[in-house]
Amino acid sequence: MxxxxxxxxxxxxxxxxGMRNLLGGKGANLAEMSRVGVxxxxxxxxxxxxxxxxxxxxxxxxxxxxxxxMSALHDIEEKMGRKFGDxxxxxxxxxxxxxxxxxxxxxxxxxxLGLNDKTVLGLAKRSGNEKFAYDSYxxxx
Amino acid sequence: xxxxxxMGVHSSKFEAVLDRVRxxxxxxxxxxxxxxxLKDVVREFKEICEKDGHPLPQDPMDQLWGGIGAVFQSWxxxxxxxxxxxxxxxxxxxxxxxxxxxxxxxxxxxxxTGVCFSRDPATGENYFYGEYLKNAQGEDVVxxxxxxxPMTCLVKxxxxxxxxxxxxxxxxxxxxxSDIRAKLEAHYKxxxxxxxxxxxxxxxxxxxxxxxxxxxAALKIAVDLVHExxxxxxxxxxxxxxPQLDQLLHPMFDKNAxxxxxxMGLPASxxxxxxxxxxxxxxxxxxxxxxxKVVLVRVETSPEDIAGMHVSEGILTARGGMTSHxxxxxxxxxxxxxxxxxxxxxxxxxxxxxxxxxxxxxxxMISIDGTTGQVMKGALPLVLPEMTGDFGEFMSWVDxxxxxxxxxxxxxxxDAKTARGFGAEGIGLCRTEHMFFDxxxxxxxxxxxxxxxxSDRRKALDKLLPFQRKDFIDLFTIMEGxxxxxxxxxxxxHEFLPNKREEQIEIAQQIGVTVEEIAARTAKLHxxxxxxxxxxxxxxxxYPEIYEMQAQxxxxxxxxxxxxxxxxxxxxxxxxxxxxxxxxxxxxxxVDKMAQKVIAESGHTFEYKIGTMIELPRAAIVADxxxxxxxxxxxxxxxxxxxxxxxxxxxxxAFLPEYVQKGIYEADPFASLDxxxxxxxxxxxxxxxxxxxxxxxxxxxxxxxGDPKTIDFCHRVGLTYVSCSPYRVPIARLAAAQAAVRNExx
Numbered sequence: 001m002x003x004x005x006x007x008x009x010x011x012x013x014x015x016x017x018g019m020r021n022l023l024g025g026k027g028a029n030l031a032e033m034s035r036v037g038v039x040x041x042x043x044x045x046x047x048x049x050x051x052x053x054x055x056x057x058x059x060x061x062x063x064x065x066x067x068x069x070m071s072a073l074h075d076i077e078e079k080m081g082r083k084f085g086d087x088x089x090x091x092x093x094x095x096x097x098x099x100x101x102x103x104x105x106x107x108x109x110x111x112x113l114g115l116n117d118k119t120v121l122g123l124a125k126r127s128g129n130e131k132f133a134y135d136s137y138x139x140x141x
Numbered sequence: 142x143x144x145x146x147x148m149g150v151h152s153s154k155f156e157a158v159l160d161r162v163r164x165x166x167x168x169x170x171x172x173x174x175x176x177x178x179l180k181d182v183v184r185e186f187k188e189i190c191e192k193d194g195h196p197l198p199q200d201p202m203d204q205l206w207g208g209i210g211a212v213f214q215s216w217x218x219x220x221x222x223x224x225x226x227x228x229x230x231x232x233x234x235x236x237x238x239x240x241x242x243x244x245x246x247x248x249x250x251x252x253x254t255g256v257c258f259s260r261d262p263a264t265g266e267n268y269f270y271g272e273y274l275k276n277a278q279g280e281d282v283v284x285x286x287x288x289x290x291p292m293t294c295l296v297k298x299x300x301x302x303x304x305x306x307x308x309x310x311x312x313x314x315x316x317x318x319s320d321i322r323a324k325l326e327a328h329y330k331x332x333x334x335x336x337x338x339x340x341x342x343x344x345x346x347x348x349x350x351x352x353x354x355x356x357x358a359a360l361k362i363a364v365d366l367v368h369e370x371x372x373x374x375x376x377x378x379x380x381x382x383x384p385q386l387d388q389l390l391h392p393m394f395d396k397n398a399x400x401x402x403x404x405m406g407l408p409a410s411x412x413x414x415x416x417x418x419x420x421x422x423x424x425x426x427x428x429x430x431x432x433x434k435v436v437l438v439r440v441e442t443s444p445e446d447i448a449g450m451h452v453s454e455g456i457l458t459a460r461g462g463m464t465s466h467x468x469x470x471x472x473x474x475x476x477x478x479x480x481x482x483x484x485x486x487x488x489x490x491x492x493x494x495x496x497x498x499x500x501x502x503x504x505x506m507i508s509i510d511g512t513t514g515q516v517m518k519g520a521l522p523l524v525l526p527e528m529t530g531d532f533g534e535f536m537s538w539v540d541x542x543x544x545x546x547x548x549x550x551x552x553x554x555x556d557a558k559t560a561r562g563f564g565a566e567g568i569g570l571c572r573t574e575h576m577f578f579d580x581x582x583x584x585x586x587x588x589x590x591x592x593x594x595x596s597d598r599r600k601a602l603d604k605l606l607p608f609q610r611k612d613f614i615d616l617f618t619i620m621e622g623x624x625x626x627x628x629x630x631x632x633x634x635h636e637f638l639p640n641k642r643e644e645q646i647e648i649a650q651q652i653g654v655t656v657e658e659i660a661a662r663t664a665k666l667h668x669x670x671x672x673x674x675x676x677x678x679x680x681x682x683x684y685p686e687i688y689e690m691q692a693q694x695x696x697x698x699x700x701x702x703x704x705x706x707x708x709x710x711x712x713x714x715x716x717x718x719x720x721x722x723x724x725x726x727x728x729x730x731x732v733d734k735m736a737q738k739v740i741a742e743s744g745h746t747f748e749y750k751i752g753t754m755i756e757l758p759r760a761a762i763v764a765d766x767x768x769x770x771x772x773x774x775x776x777x778x779x780x781x782x783x784x785x786x787x788x789x790x791x792x793x794x795a796f797l798p799e800y801v802q803k804g805i806y807e808a809d810p811f812a813s814l815d816x817x818x819x820x821x822x823x824x825x826x827x828x829x830x831x832x833x834x835x836x837x838x839x840x841x842x843x844x845x846x847g848d849p850k851t852i853d854f855c856h857r858v859g860l861t862y863v864s865c866s867p868y869r870v871p872i873a874r875l876a877a878a879q880a881a882v883r884n885e886x887x
Contacts, residue, residue, distance in 0.1 A: 009242070017329075024237035029349050036328055038321050038346050043241030046209065051235030054213045069209075072240075080242060085201035092243035095208035097215060099236045102350065103224055107215040107236060108146045110208040111278075112243060116199040120183075132248050134179035135172070139278075141144050141155070141186040141197060 004050050005068040008034040009042025010079045022047045024098030042079045044072035045098070089126045090119035092136075112140035144186065146215075147207040148195035158185050205240070212238045244345045246338040247278045253311070254279050257292055257318075259326045259333040262354040265361025269293050269322060271335075273307055279336065279347075314344050325349050330371045331380070332362050356385035364531040367538075374538040375882045381535070383849045383872045387411055389532065390871060391477065394510060395522040404496045406457070406482030408514040409468035414455025414477040415508045415520045418501055420489055422449020429453075436507050438494055440487055442467040444636060447578060450474065455509045457516065459485040462794045469844060475559075475868030477511030485516075536564065536871065543877035545855060546862030548624070549870050550842055552576055552612070557619040560867035564874055567624035569775065569864020570715075570842035571616065573609070573691060574632050582608045583637065584652050590634045591654055591662055595686060602690040609691060613698030617710070626713040626775060626840075626864075627695055628754065629688050629728075633676040635666035672780075672789055677718020677754075681728050692732045696739035696749065703747060713750045715775060720759040722766040729770050752838070755826050756780035764826035768833035775864070776823055778843030778851075782810050785819045811844065814851040820858075827858055840864055849876035856880035 006015040006023060008031040015023045015031035023031060027045035034040045046069070053062050077083050082091040092114040097107035115123070115137045124133035145152040159171060162178055174182070190197045198204050215221060216236045225232060246254030256279075257271025272289035290304040291297045292315070297306045308315045318337060321344075325333045334352030338345050354362065363380040366372045372380070391412030394400070416434035419425045422445065425437045429452040437453040439446065441460045450456055450470055455477040458467045462481055471478030486495040492503040501507060501518060508521040548569030549560030557568065577586045582605060589601035616625055638659065639645050645663070649656040668674035681688040692714060699712045716728045729751050740746055752773030755761055757780070764774070783790055788797070790811050800806050806815065814820055823841075830837045839860045845851040847869030855863050856877060865873045 021234075022237070024239070025350060026348060027237045027239050030239065030241070032328075033325070033346055033349055036324060038324065038349075039344060041242040041244045041345050041347070043239060046238040046240070048235035048237045051213050051216055051237070052233065055217070055235070069205075069240075073205075076242060084205075090201075093205065093208075094239075094241050094243050095205070095212060096239045096241070097212045097236045098239050099216075099230070100234050101228075101230060103221065103228075103230070107218075107221055108211050110143055110146055110211060113143075113204045113208050114201040114243075116197075116201065116204075118199075119201070127248055129248060131176045131179065132245070134176055134183060135174075135247075136245070138179055138182045138186060140142055141183065141190070 001064060002049070002062065003068070004047055004062060004065050005044050005072045006031065006047065007042070007044045007072045007075050009040050009076070010034070011037055015045065020100055022049065024048060024100060025102055026096065026098030042076045043093070044069070044076070048100070084114050085116075085119060086122065087118045088122045090114050090122050092123075110140075112136050115140045143197065143204065143207070144190050144195075147211040148190060148193070148197075150190055150193045150195055154189050154193075155186055158182060158189070209238050209240070212236065241347075244338045244340045244347075245278070246274075246340065247276055248340055250276055251339070251342045252276055253307075253339045255289070255292070255307070255337055257322070257335050257337070258352050259322045259335070260352075260358070260362055260365075262332070262334070262352050262358050265332075265354065265358035265365070267365060268295055269319060270296070273337075275310070279338070311339065314339055314342070317344050321346060327371065330366065330376075332358075354385075356381070356388035359385045360389065360535055361531055364535055375542060377535070378539055378542055378875070378878045379882055381875065383876055386872055386875050388512070390868065391475070391512075392523045393512075394508070395524050398522045400508075400515075400517050400521055402515045403499060403518050404482055404484055404516050406479040406485070406514045406516065407462060407468070408510075408512055409461075409465070409480040410456075410471035410476060410478035411512040412455070412475070412477035413508070413510050413512070413521070413523055414453075415506065415523060416454040417504050418494065418507050419449075419453075420487065420492055420494075420503060422446040424503070425449035425453050436509060438485075438487060438507075439467070441465065442470065444578070447575070448580075450476065455479075455511065457482065457485070457507070457509050459483070459487055462798065465794070471511070472844075472866060472868075475866070477509055479509045479511055479514050479516055482516060536874065539874050539878040540564070542881050543874060544881050545852065545860065545877040546840075547870055547873045547877060548626075548840065548862050548864040549867045550846070550864050551867055552616075554615045554619055556867050557616055560870055561619065561623075563867055563870035565623075565867065565870045566862070567626075568616065568620060569626055569840050569846070569862060571625060571627045572631065573612075573628060574630055574636075576609065576612050577605070577637065579608075584648065586637050587648060588652050589687075590637055590666075591652070591658060595684075598684065599686050602686055606690050606694055609694035610698045610701075613695050614701055617698055617702040617712070618706075621706075622708050622710040624711065624713060626715050626752070626773075626842075627691075628715040628717050629678075629691050630680055631677050631717040633666070633668060633671045633674050634680070635663060635668065635671070638663045638666065670789075672783060672791075678716050678724050678728050679718065681716065681731070682724065685731055688728060688731055689735055692735040693739065696736050696747075697743070699747060699749070700739060700743045700745045704743075704745060709747060711748045711750055713752060713773065715752050715754060715773075717754045717777070718756060718780070719753045719767065719771075720757045722763065722770060725753050725767055725770045750838075754780075754842075755823075756784065758785050758822055761822040761826035763829075765829035765833045768830040768837055771830075771837070772834070773838035773840070774826060774830055776826070776839075776841040776843065776860075778814055778819060778823075778841055778845045779811065781822065781843070782815060782819050782845075785822060786810060786815065808850075813848045814845045814854060816851075816854050820854055823854075824858055827860065838862075847873050849879070852876040853880040853883065857884060 013031035013034040017028050017032035020028040023045045084091045095110045120137045124130040144150040246252045253275045255273025261270045269292050271292045291306045294308050331351045333349050336348040359381045363377040367377045394413040416436040419435045425435050428435050434454050436455045438457045456471050458480045468480050494501050506520040508517040548567040549565035550570040551557045551560045551568050552571045552575045585604040592598040645659045719725045750772040753771045754777040755774045756777030840862045842864040846863040847865030
């Protein structure tokens with residue numbers, strides 16, 4: 001089974017700085033920082049091989065990608081003690097590109113993923129800052 | 142964000158809503174909006190998505206897969222494809238996707254976000270550099286809406302900033318971040334560029350990578366890291382790129398100075414130049430004699446302008462590309478040059494130039510930046526590059542590591558001194574024809590060319606002999622026994638004759654012949670294709686007396702310097718444009734005979750070497766035979782490229798840029814050696830030459846001698862030395878050291 005997803009954060013990582021070709025520059029360095037004990041918000045990297053697969057297979061993903069992403073996601077939820085989509089205390093994600101070499105501003109980034117009409121209420125309640133929650137929501141859309 | 146990035150709703154639709162809300166309430170920034178207004182904005186945004194047929198997914202998992210898909214899609218958007226093309230990034234590398242827990246720097250006053258470098262990326266100084274914003278998201282730091290705060294009290298004091306620094310505002314987190322800075326730098330063994338966010342009093346690192354830096358910083362950081370024991374000298378040598386070293390060698394415009402760019406051309410030769418505008422090489426020389434500095438402005442330049450170019454601070458031309466005469470000569474001289482300024486109109490008669498409606502007259506000040514191609518009206522302030530102790534130390538490591546020798550192409554005493562100052566280990570190419578363009582002797586040269594008989598030619602050559610001898614005495618004296626390779630006359634003779642009627646009249650009077658004679662000789666010497674015409678050793682075959690005179694001057698000069706200094710050295714005589722062994726044999730015999738004659742007449746015995754340029758494919762192919770006579774080869778890769786590619790450098794401007802753009806040639810083959818084609822000939826010649834003469838000295842003396850990629854090639858092929866223009870010598874030394882380290886690692 002090909003490993004398509006590498007987790008990082010909380011003092012450990014499945015990847016390292018030497019895996020730049022597979023994880024991209026950003027992903028490899030996030031993994032490396034996690035390994036040396038620097039506080040990094042937990043997350044996971046989907047490899048450049050998935051990108052290659054995506055373009056070679058008519059814009060589809062490998063069959064087992066979904067399972068690996070879900071597993072990594074649960075891993076983060078456990079580390080953070082919060083859940084993605086939780087209406088009371090939602091875990092939110094950023095999604096960023098990361099090629100082998102930096103291509104500043106060339107590709108897309110999405111922040112605040114996981115906000116919806118219900119989770120925004122939870123974010124407001126937990127942070128005690130309603131303005132922050134709605135500002136985040138409008139930035140997300 | 143999600144609306145436009147993932148669902149393709151045009152971002153202007155969202156911006157229109159924000160613009161309206163700001164306008165209605167008189168807000169300057171989005172963060173002035175109230176909760177109720179934000180709720181309305183959210184509602185309107187969702188409506189926009191729905192109307193567009195892309196309702197915002199409410200299921201977080203749908204959102205996540207939408208985001209992942211968008212990142213993969215963005216790998217193939219046009220701007221990313223163009224960026225990859227410009228930066229030589231293969232399209233099949235693909236991108237990874239990083240999904241990461243959001244942390245918020247804008248969730249209150251106990252939150253912040255910032256960007257920092259472990260050392261100053263401009264100067265390389267070892268202190269914590271960077272800035273941050275309290276209660277803000279990353280994009281706010283970049284957007285410049287609020288003034289970011291400094292990291293440390295040191296910077297705050299230095300720059301007299303009135304805002305609190307992180308050291309004061311978050312002392313404990315600053316301490317934690319400082320430890321991380323030290324840890325990451327020690328781990329990566331290089332200066333780091335980091336992003337961080339503080340959410341509710343907890344520090345998170347979002348990114349680290351090796352930081353981009355200026356040439357000054359690259360050098361200082363490399364030297365400091367060696368002193369700190371983090372890297373060894375070989376690694377340090379790889380940490381400074383050739384263009385960065387180049388930055389350190391030329392005067393620069395003060396970055397803090399205000400400037401208004403008048404127009405742009407090609408950045409043909411790096412550096413900054415400021416001076417009065419002059420429109421001819423003669424005026425340049427006259428003006429400089431009065432103690433003023435000039436920038437020479439021409440439609441294009443020609444070999445006759447050399448002296449004027451030499452005294453100018455910089456050169457600006459309306460026509461010509463990166464390999465035009467102006468560009469090549471300027472780089473050779475280390476002069477800033479901006480070439481090919483399309484909207485530059487020059488009126489030689491009226492002595493003014495025009496760009497759009499702006500008129501600049503002769504004598505007005507102008508500033509040109511050969512690093513960026515910018516042209517500015519007026520005199521911008523210049524700062525001199527600092528050649529600090531770090532530079533010297535770094536270059537000593539470079540010399541320890543490299544295997545290739547580095548020589549310079551030089552013929553004037555000034556060039557030779559400059560070359561030695563920059564660390565050249567000899568002269569690899571002394572072009573004797575440049576010595577004849579001097580105003581004091583060009584007419585003797587012309588007399589020689591206009592002579593109808595050998596005896597008249599010899600009379601004229603006798604007048605040139607003392608000048609040549611003096612030239613070589615100067616060179617040998619400056620070089621103090623280092624090798625000096627002197628190339629005998631190479632260009633076709635018509636290059637020395639004037640084409641314009643007025644000049645022909647003037648010269649006719651000066652040397653006592655009729656204008657008709659000059660015109661007739663000029664016409665007779667005219668060639669359809671001078672590059673392949675009556676030049677190089679073909680002159681030596683048809684007019685042996687020219688090379689005889691030159692050889693006599695070289696050997697007499699050598700004897701004179703050896704006698705006066707009491708030190709022996711080995712002059713090297715080089716025959717140009719050889720294609721067959723017989724040609725070289727004839728030239729060798731003549732030069733040898735002259736050497737014996739000088740030895741006999743002076744009573745001083747000395748060694749000398751006779752070698753050849755390899756600049757014709759035939760010479761490369763029969764190198765084994767040529768090496769029976771030649772004691773050294775010097776690859777003249779300018780001509781070897783022209784003759785191998787069947788491409789005239791002067792005419793390539795019409796198609797070569799498109800060739801490079803379309804990837805037919807990877808790079809301009811006149812700037813970086815075509816390794817596959819011309820390089821193969823170099824390898825063949827080196828191999829065959831060594832077969833005949835195992836210890837044969839092999840050098841390269843074309844423009845390529847200063848190109849790092851070509852230098853790497855020369856190292857791999859095992860050449861003895863590269864020779865380049867004096868100002869490229871430090872870069873060639875660095876590139877040679879880098880080639881040694883890189884190829885050792887492989």
